[in-house]
Amino acid sequence: MEYHVKKFTQLTTKEFLEIVKLRIAEFVVEQNCPYQEVDDADEFAWHTWLQDGPDIVGYTRIIDKGETVSFGRVIVNPDYRGKKLGNKLLEETLKVIEEHYPNRPIIIGAQAHLTEFYGAFGFEAISDVYLEDDIPHIDMRRDEIKSWHA
Template sequence: MNWKTYHFNDLSVGKLYEILKLRVDVFVVEQECPYPELDGLDQESVHIEYTEDGKTLAYARIVPAGVKYEVPSIGRVIVHPEARGRGLARQLMNQCMEYILSEWQSEEIQLQGQVYLQEFYESVGFQPISEAYDEDGIPHVDMKYTSKQNRI
């Protein structure tokens, strides 16, 4: 497994381009959802990726507490279409959660997930904290993980 963690300033121009292209290819093009992909949070975030043969196959960003929410959050969770069905999404979530719990010593993690993925996020310990709502034309739900109630 080739998992890497980057702070924004540690990303090379080529790596940043590859990550942004994957995010746009899936979130904007595949999901047919024009939205502001570049939202100003990348510079504050820690970026976690899995690569094989130099290609990013799984990626997420984790945002520190106080930037988007009061607690750290996980977002832009993505698995390359060619790598789906291999369990990378679960491994990616575990990588993100372990980083937040160990490096930032947070007892809570929040995310804004697409409703069709709610069961997946529940399977890694997140619970809904909102009703479903529309975000850029796609149903979403806010979810929270509390380490006191769960174990990775």
């Protein structure tokens, strides 16, 4: 299994097509949530993914917000779920953030049911639960790179 990290301009059209297909299958179709899944942030984000042969196993995108950094569109391919690959994906994503944005706070808008998952990586809730596209979310923050036990 390989981990890839690329800016938008470094992606091949095939790579971006496969990423977008997985994102739409998860966030629009599986979650029954019609919204503009591909957006302007894609052009400026770091795109990261785990790949097993031709399959994208998991994906995240990292966005520079100036004083803070964020990541989102966190997906594990349905065919690979239940194998703790979300942990590996998040560990790798946090390494990329530390490399490119050292010592910046990380703020994410997490689906509320994943609070415990992100909490295992040092994230703490900083908002009440709110609806985004009819899905309960919560803002979470991690101020410094800490040891975590996921």
